[in-house]
Amino acid sequence: MGNTKKMFAQSYLDTCATESTESSDASGAFSYSTAPLDPSTDDPIVLNVFFWQVQKPDGSYGWGEFSEDKVLECIAKLNIFFNQYNIFFKYRGYDSFTTPANLPLVKYELVDTNGDGIPDTYQCVNYPGQYDPDGYGNVGRCQIGQFFNYAANIHKTPNAINIYVPYGSEFGGAARGVGSDMIILKADKLNSVTTTHEMGHALGLYHTRSKTNGCSNKEHTTRIATPPPCNQNDDYNAPCADDNVVDTAANTCYYHFDNGVGFCPYVNENCEYFGTEKDEDEVQYQIFPEDVKNAMSDAYCFDCIEDYLTPGQVRRMREKIGAYQPLINATTTVASLYEPYKGEYYVVGPLPPHYIPPHFQPGFEYRFVECRCECPEPADYNDISFYSNNNTILLQIDKNEQDYSTIVHPNHSAILIKHEIGSVFYPQARRCYDNYNRKPTDGRITRFNDNVFNTNITVTPKDSLGINNPTLINTLDPGLYKIEENYQDGSTQQTVIFKEAN
Ligand SMILES: [Zn+2]
Known part of the structure; x- marks a missing residue:
């Protein structure tokens, strides 16, 4: 039919x-x-x-x-x-x-x-x-x-x-x-x-x-x-x-x-x-x-x-x-698009019960890219003094993404809205969030050797020092990875990273 x-x-x-x-x-x-x-x-x-x-x-x-x-x-x-x-x-x-x-x-x-x-x-x-x-x-x-x-x-x-x-x-x-x-x-x-x-x-x-x-x-x-x-x-x-x-x-x-x-x-x-x-x-x-x-x-x-x-x-x-x-009254700033509509950023101390991470509205192509700075809270929209690398993507969201619960700002990343009309949005990543106040006790890195999610993997366990290394992502060769972090309170965090060749 x-x-x-x-x-x-x-x-x-x-x-x-x-x-x-x-x-x-x-x-x-x-x-x-x-x-x-x-x-x-x-x-x-x-x-x-x-x-x-x-x-x-x-x-x-x-x-x-x-x-x-x-x-x-x-x-x-x-x-x-x-x-x-x-x-x-x-x-x-x-x-x-x-x-x-x-x-x-x-x-x-x-x-x-x-x-x-x-x-x-x-x-x-x-x-x-x-x-x-x-x-x-x-x-x-x-x-x-x-x-x-x-x-x-x-x-x-x-x-x-x-x-x-x-x-x-x-x-x-x-x-x-x-x-x-x-x-x-x-x-x-x-x-x-x-x-x-x-x-x-x-x-x-x-x-x-x-x-x-x-x-x-x-x-x-x-x-x-x-x-x-x-x-x-x-x-x-x-x-x-x-x-x-x-x-x-x-x-x-x-x-x-x-x-x-x-x-x-x-x-x-x-x-x-x-x-x-x-x-x-x-x-x-x-x-x-x-x-x-x-x-x-x-x-x-x-x-x-x-x-x-x-x-x-x-x-x-x-x-x-x-x-x-x-x-005119209903008009707001571009910076507002880089603020979550729900949830909050973890800053310090234990993770609150029922913690909701910062969620961003759907309809944009987002790339949350690797960044580094002294930023336990996200950097101000206008502060672009931090290091960031658009080729290392911690989370990529399509504008047609329908699972809105996935559109969250990962730790150690800055927000890139891939809107390429003019230069206001792209290629500058904004609001680096790089928080080390909640340190994982250990973890592991899984490399997908074929750059797709299959069973051809290499797993590298990381101790406390290794998993908390601020340049951990930077040291990885181009490829597809999963980073797993284990916390003292029993919680775990997974981040998938796709690192392109520079
Ligand atoms: Zn009409």
Whole structure:
């Protein structure tokens, strides 16, 4: 069986519910440039993210098991996609809340609006005197604005993008507005293209078709530019019509609703647009598959929407982050990415019971590399005076690593985030942690002679002096090793090292 592609979107349960109003960009706020990212001037931008589990009024959660790993999947997803634009997300934790039991019941229902006896249009229907049993645990289409107002007052972390995670919602996801620090993403959308789409809204992107959540033919097809200022009535109005982005094609909307059923009349299974629709000036659209697949499109058919944005959209996001106060407030330092989100560094004395080592967020390619310094606590981010060797890797983590418990900072290593756009991250390793306050009593070194994990090994026992030798790793020949250390309290520590030829 092949991959069955959906011709129709399942329903409005998967579509975006972000609302925004028609308004023009502040003068001078955006460049409307479509220049690709320039690492020499487009510095890394780091945004704090905080998550909230939203429970029913009775405290239950109608979806599997909610855990920190679930929200970390979202952090990984965001970083894996947005890092190519030098945009990073710093995980700041999560909390839970139970929603009020007295929310008035409002349902999103198909209603007969033309009197022919056949329900044709979805509308919000009030049920006076009844309460919503699910509360915001399952956010309704008719509750979105009300939810954001409620959460903004009592469940919002300042200086962060807040992502609210109900177990269900009558939509795929929603940002509070275009440019916002609040997003609703239900549990099963946390690691999906909806994540990209709603973060795109939060960072200032409109739908490619319209400033609102409806359809619009106001953006004109032509891409033959005329000088600014842009006017809606100009032939060339791409910088100021609909999404205000020049390198996304004008389109009316790909997704249509007919008697409550959603479909894409002019998109085929290859995500090719084959319609003959025209803009308001009667000029036929020029739409390419990339436009249909754009993360901010509404082609909710054939799984067309992808993790894809144009250079112009990337420019707009980066400029919005630098100009919109809630996003400026949510911005943090690159150094924060080198701080653990959980656990602590051992400094001195016996290891505390239930000790949790320092954990780092997923979504990056990490290399924890050999380092040496007087660093019983990790060196400051800005202190790069220590010795380190990128060719000796104590721990390597792929950006797609799914066992988050393995992403810990090993002793005697510094953190290398292998992000090679610009030189802020790579090749400088940071925060050498080289602690000898808890000395192993003895140990052994196992060399894998074929440089793979098999039984062709050479084992060298080490006494106290040998295992505590600060240049132990340095003295090893290139190859694959396992170092085992035994401690007085009966605990052991294993480190796998791959040492490349210099
Ligand atoms: Zn949207």
